[in-house]
Amino acid sequence: xxxxxxxxxxxxxxxxxxxxxxxxxxxxxxxxxxxxxxxxxxxxxxxxxxxxxxxxxxxxxxxxxxxxxxxxxxxxxxxxxxxxxxxxxxxxxxxxxxxxxxxxxxxxxxxxxxxxxxxxxxxxxxxxxxxxxxxxxxxxxxxxxxxxxxxxxxxxxxxxxxxxxxxxxxxxxxxxxxxxxxxxxxxxxxxxxxxxxxxxxxxxxxxxxxxxxxxxxxxxxxxxxxxxxxx
Amino acid sequence: xxxxxxxxxxxxxxxxxxxxxxxxxxxxxxxxxxxxxxxxxxxxxxxxxxxxxxxxxxxxxxxxxxxxxxxxxxxxxxxxxxxxxxxxxxxxxxxxxxxxxxxxxxxxxxxxxxxxxxxxxxxxxxxxxxxxxxxxxxxxxxxxxxxxxxxxxxxxxxxxxxxxxxxxxxxxxxxxxxxxxxxxxxxxxxxxxxxxxxxxxxxxxxxxxxxxxxxxxxxxxxxxxxxxxxx
Numbered sequence: 001x002x003x004x005x006x007x008x009x010x011x012x013x014x015x016x017x018x019x020x021x022x023x024x025x026x027x028x029x030x031x032x033x034x035x036x037x038x039x040x041x042x043x044x045x046x047x048x049x050x051x052x053x054x055x056x057x058x059x060x061x062x063x064x065x066x067x068x069x070x071x072x073x074x075x076x077x078x079x080x081x082x083x084x085x086x087x088x089x090x091x092x093x094x095x096x097x098x099x100x101x102x103x104x105x106x107x108x109x110x111x112x113x114x115x116x117x118x119x120x121x122x123x124x125x126x127x128x129x130x131x132x133x134x135x136x137x138x139x140x141x142x143x144x145x146x147x148x149x150x151x152x153x154x155x156x157x158x159x160x161x162x163x164x165x166x167x168x169x170x171x172x173x174x175x176x177x178x179x180x181x182x183x184x185x186x187x188x189x190x191x192x193x194x195x196x197x198x199x200x201x202x203x204x205x206x207x208x209x210x211x212x213x214x215x216x217x218x219x220x221x222x223x224x225x226x227x228x229x230x231x
Numbered sequence: 232x233x234x235x236x237x238x239x240x241x242x243x244x245x246x247x248x249x250x251x252x253x254x255x256x257x258x259x260x261x262x263x264x265x266x267x268x269x270x271x272x273x274x275x276x277x278x279x280x281x282x283x284x285x286x287x288x289x290x291x292x293x294x295x296x297x298x299x300x301x302x303x304x305x306x307x308x309x310x311x312x313x314x315x316x317x318x319x320x321x322x323x324x325x326x327x328x329x330x331x332x333x334x335x336x337x338x339x340x341x342x343x344x345x346x347x348x349x350x351x352x353x354x355x356x357x358x359x360x361x362x363x364x365x366x367x368x369x370x371x372x373x374x375x376x377x378x379x380x381x382x383x384x385x386x387x388x389x390x391x392x393x394x395x396x397x398x399x400x401x402x403x404x405x406x407x408x409x410x411x412x413x414x415x416x417x418x419x420x421x422x423x424x425x426x427x428x429x430x431x432x433x434x435x436x437x438x439x440x441x442x443x444x445x446x447x448x449x450x451x452x453x454x455x456x457x458x459x460x461x462x
Contacts, residue, residue, distance in 0.1 A: 065302075074298075075296075075349050102349055102386065103345040103348060103382070103386055105385065106385045109341075110337040110341040111302065113334045113337060114333035114338060117333040118333055137385055142384055143385040146377070146384050146385075147381040150377035154336065154368055154369035154377075155333065157368070
């Protein structure tokens, strides 16, 4: 019997809860994961990189790319990469927040496209969440469809890439529930925007995460600096 | 009288003949140029960077970004970034050549989008050439239109970017003629794929350039290693 070669899937894996679940979904679909992580000068670069590596180990990923793109720090314009700007901690507001990094997913997807083309992968997983999200314009279904068209037009004829976004229409509650059901090691993930030993519990990312756990009636296994409010 | 502020144009400027002409066209259109250059581990990185800086000086550019994206060297798969692959010197063949760098313009344009959004620029110039080119899939008009749509969808609502490609339907002959007419300092430009003191004269890029000068009945001001054939 011939050994069947698994199809490759490029998974953009930040080390957060969403991209970790997405990588587990890709693995469950039978793909061989090519994990791609970006060090973009974000405050929590070291924390996220550690989460990425721990999750790759847990997933038994054979091939991983750790891509350095230090230029976001030069471009600035986001509280995630510019430490002179404060991370908002007073609650999620309407509109595009100051933590928005200009066209981050556009850049991540373009680089992942080059990797997919080189690796001969036909699918590319990304954990964007449109509903119940931080209001970033590069997380919508419409954007993903448009960039997928551009990617296929701008690469070799034989490169036919599909972007798979299993979470795009899920709420954080759904994401927590699904992660628990699939035994995703949520304790290895890092979501907080602040670079502290424990998660701050009050930035937009912590708030969304904690809200998800609360609504899913589950306990977040990571440690928080600020005591969680009683349910 | 109030001092009128010039509108900004982000210009992707490699230091080759095409992007240099494009930057001069942007300048002639009255834009204040924000020049963007990429060091992507290409063989001729130092040569191109020198050309970029010299041209910025000639153009009196006030704002420039030199963006390091070393990951293309890790991805490999192109003779421009992988020195174990030979640069073809036997003439231009049909199809996508081995010098194709996976989705290079997609990545360049995505990063330039982030810069344009930060700088508040409304236009983005790139010197892609569709006809009379090396056969790269990310140089076509169709691709540019598709990625422009994705860029505007994936950025803030107030960010409305137009990609301007003044050369896309020109031949190399036209490009040489136009450059001479506009007194573009072609002697500062570098096109060759090989990393030698003088241009090789036989790689695809040199061939296209020399063909352009020949058809334009003009003399290329840069030095070549191989004696140019008689017309």
